[in-house]
Amino acid sequence: MIKKIYKLLSERQQKRSVAVMFMVLLRALLDFAGVAALIPVLLAILEPDGSREKMLTLCCIILLFVMLKNGLVILLARMQSRFLLDIYRDFSRRMFVNYYRRGLLFLKGTSSLQLGHEVNYVCYTFSLCVLAPVFRIVSDLVLVLLMISALVIWEPIAGLLLCAAFLPLAGGYVGLVRKHLRRYGTEELEARRKQLRTVVEAFRGFAELEVAHAFFTTISFFDQGIESITRNRLRMEICQLFPLFLSEIAIVCGLALLIGAGREDLGLMSSVFAVAAFRLLPAIRSILNNWGTLQNASYTLEIVAEGIADIPQKEMETEFPFTFRQGIELCGVSFAFPDGHILFRDLNLNIKRGECVGIRGTSGSGKSTLFNLMLGFLEPISGEIRIDGKRLTVNNREEWYKVAGYVPQEIFVTEGTLATNIALGQVQVDYKKVMNALEQAQLKEWAEHLPQGLDTPLGEFGSRLSGGQKQRIGIARALYKQAEILFFDEATSALDHRTEQEINHALQELSHQRHELTIVIIAHRESSLAFCDRIFDLDSGNIYTKEK
Known part of the structure; x- marks a missing residue:
């Protein structure tokens, strides 16, 4: 999928995407540094004869670092959002122009409501529900790998127990809902198209529908469309709740494994495990939720690819203005x-x-x-x-x-x-x-x-x-x-x-x-x-x- 997305981008957009990916990696490093900065405070608190002044000084330094770090993260996030919206603007305009230039036979043979839906809604969904999740998944994945690697290096047993708790549950979630999410996305797209057509046709055909007493059939179609959209959205919401449940289960399992290992420094290990889990929990949840969003919106990839594909033009020849004298x-x-x-x-x-x-x-x-x-x-x-x-x-x-x-x-x-x-x-x-x-x-x-x-x-x-x-x-x-x-x-x-x-x-x-x-x-x-x-x-x- 990543290759397909990359091929859709122009040469300039591909270069910008590489720069944005570096920003994503920088954000992951900053988030990792924010978590790592808590370790000195934790160690100072666990010292039996720790100085209160030392701990307060550390907290002030870390607070200043976190504020600077978050300011930079906001700046990087804004630049990433600007890139995504530029992609939406460019793809939507290209699709609009391409559809228009395909000529009379194409426009007469295709629903104008469908074309309008694809130019506006599908391009927007592709940008914010396909591209954006890719960047968020990469950022969170890098953060998770950094934290687990650091934990394994510092304390191998705690790091390995954390992997043993999270990886099986994440793999099971991916295998369980992948096909379902794609199907829900495709069904919702079709339902929204029909819903738009039903509403527009009802407003345009008011007089005929009234005279024929046919509005009840229109409202029936409308209700069916609403039901289909609601049903697929509820299914999607349920799938997005699973990462929350699974991550909480993984934390409990990880703590149980840590206790079962019988370490003497259980207090320190539990504290480190808790700090790591504090940031890992939302990161892993974000990965799974964004992956679900990506699968649900994956149908947009083919529509956008077909819509922005440039039609081969015949070789242009030098033309002069027409005269109409004969x-x-x-x-x-x-x-x-x-x-x-x-x-x-x-x-x-x-x-x-x-x-x-x-x-x-x-x-x-x-x-x-x-x-x-x-x-x-x-x-x-x-x-x-x-x-x-x-x-x-x-x-x-x-x-x-x-x-x-x-x-x-x-x-x-x-x-x-x-x-x-x-x-x-x-x-x-x-x-x-x-x-x-x-x-x-x-x-x-x-x-x-x-x-x-x-x-x-x-x-x-x-x-x-x-x-x-x-x-x-x-x-x-x-x-x-x-x-x-x-x-x-x-x-x-x-x-x-x-x-x-x-x-x-x-x-x-x-x-x-x-x-x-x-x-x-x-x-x-x-x-x-x-x-x-x-x-x-x-x-x-x-x-x-x-x-x-």
């Missing part, structure tokens, strides 16, 4: 899903700048997939997509997005203000441009009557907006970035007839006002394609020219 051309484009299902073959289409082109087809014919190809979200298995004669690839698609706008059926709305949603992703919002974009999308009058104007919050997922307002915000967002080509993916299919007509009218006005603007529309309804110059039928591959 048009977009699909040349013999074919596409198939990873399961081998071929959606279409040898597709050819030429869309000239300034045209308004509609795309229609039956459900499942690949209309949205065609848009995803033209936007560069997907790559064709054969053929090419060219913009002004320049081939569109995954590597250069970001340049294409500078001139393209996309309005899907479900508009993405952040939990921010109207202005920040229009200027999506922009650090500085140009309010004049926002208002101009809203005016072109026929939302200016509505925006002016909002309580806080452009700074009015839109609610979670745009909960305060109607369907038509969301679509217009999507249009305004594309216009804000001054896109030269707009893609509408069934943007009006979920709207009522009147709102659909209003949106279509707004698009028609845009087309008249900006003759150079290219519009590509996917729609089921013929009415949504009425103002298009041409209509491409994906089922037949034919193109129909219409009069404006």
Whole structure:
């Protein structure tokens, strides 16, 4: 496991981990010195004619040493914690970026709740419940070895009796609970995932659940999840109590063995044994508890390793900004899903700048997939997509997005203000441009009557907006970035007839006002394609020219 963890770290983190390990060893040495410092006081107390002043002086010196030692220990612990939190920050960010960059097919095929849980909770658990226990185990293990070695050197019988008392019980604990702890951790992870999904789905589907009287099934799933989490947590707590019981049993057994050895200096040996046990008891308990925590969270190792693994990138070639003066051309484009299902073959289409082109087809014919190809979200298995004669690839698609706008059926709305949603992703919002974009999308009058104007919050997922307002915000967002080509993916299919007509009218006005603007529309309804110059039928591959 240690090798696997070490391989996950970057070269810089590996170097830092070595430095942190030295800090861990230094902490163990300081803890050992703190225990060893008590021996002179103990010996002074056991002397028949010991001087009280001498003992008080020793206590003052040791007190000063312990305070300095603990101050240094706190400093080292803070540096170790900083390293662990830096690992969490780096791994969580890398996993987030990697998941995002794996593209549309990956994100559509994986639960967003699961991905969010792994990016946040799993990375945090890995850092604080896998890495941190490793360092604590090493520190406590070194302390135990130092103390037992010193005890064996100074008094072999007492040291060996201590080992005879502790080692069998610790070995039995490890062998007994190892597999159980891993299983409890995996089961709790799955239960927490399901619990998160249950809660989020219930809040999102409030209206449907109420009408269908289905909330009782949701609360049933919720209760089952709580029960599973509670059951596994209780099992874990019980396993963590065993080290306390075992260490106390070991102390009693050790004292019994010491008494049974029949030493004449039993008082001194018992005192030394008690001082050693005073620090060994929590150290061994800490080793066993941290080992249990490590086993319980070991499931995170595979998830983190898979999540932060960098996907091999194709060799980047020097790319220049896209221009859109001529048009977009699909040349013999074919596409198939990873399961081998071929959606279409040898597709050819030429869309000239300034045209308004509609795309229609039956459900499942690949209309949205065609848009995803033209936007560069997907790559064709054969053929090419060219913009002004320049081939569109995954590597250069970001340049294409500078001139393209996309309005899907479900508009993405952040939990921010109207202005920040229009200027999506922009650090500085140009309010004049926002208002101009809203005016072109026929939302200016509505925006002016909002309580806080452009700074009015839109609610979670745009909960305060109607369907038509969301679509217009999507249009305004594309216009804000001054896109030269707009893609509408069934943007009006979920709207009522009147709102659909209003949106279509707004698009028609845009087309008249900006003759150079290219519009590509996917729609089921013929009415949504009425103002298009041409209509491409994906089922037949034919193109129909219409009069404006």
